Amino acid sequence: xxxxxxxxxxxxxxxxxxxxxxxxxxxxxxxxxxxxxxxxxxxxxxxxxxxxxxxxxxxxxxxxxxxxxxxxxxxxxxxxxxxxxxxxxxxxxxxxxxxxxxxxxxxxxxxxxxxxxxxxxxxxxxxxxxxxxxxxxxxxxxx
Numbered sequence: 001x002x003x004x005x006x007x008x009x010x011x012x013x014x015x016x017x018x019x020x021x022x023x024x025x026x027x028x029x030x031x032x033x034x035x036x037x038x039x040x041x042x043x044x045x046x047x048x049x050x051x052x053x054x055x056x057x058x059x060x061x062x063x064x065x066x067x068x069x070x071x072x073x074x075x076x077x078x079x080x081x082x083x084x085x086x087x088x089x090x091x092x093x094x095x096x097x098x099x100x101x102x103x104x105x106x107x108x109x110x111x112x113x114x115x116x117x118x119x120x121x122x123x124x125x126x127x128x129x130x131x132x133x134x135x136x137x138x139x140x141x142x143x
Contacts (some may be wrong), residue, residue, distance in 0.1 A: 008055040016138055017137055040123045049108055057104055101120065
């Protein structure tokens with residue numbers, strides 16, 4: 001399953017608060033894990049905040065993961081070629097994450113900060129790296 005959307009919610013409104021899910025370690029996040037985290041986060045925040053949010057996935061899975069399938073069982077030594085021509089077949093993609101990189105962001109109103117934190121906590125549990133949540137207050141120009 002590929003990531004279907006990277007921007008969800010109200011992308012045009014300028015919200016006063018941004019809540020970020022930030023990785024604590026270097027890792028690779030597979031596209032399946034990113035999609036799972038996106039679904040869990042969006043499901044919670046859309047129930048709690050209605051349409052007063054903008055969820056953005058800030059990483060893209062560029063890195064192609066390959067697997068060299070090895071035959072096992074009786075007679076496998078006659079069938080398999082070992083490491084000869086072992087480039088492998090693509091099995092998925094992954095995003096490379098650095099320390100301190102923002103993985104997901106929810107922009108919302110001040111009243112919805114607890115909901116955004118809980119939504120990112122639910123989504124962060126699907127990811128293979130330790131993480132923390134940062135809250136950024138923004139100045140909105142009137143007019």
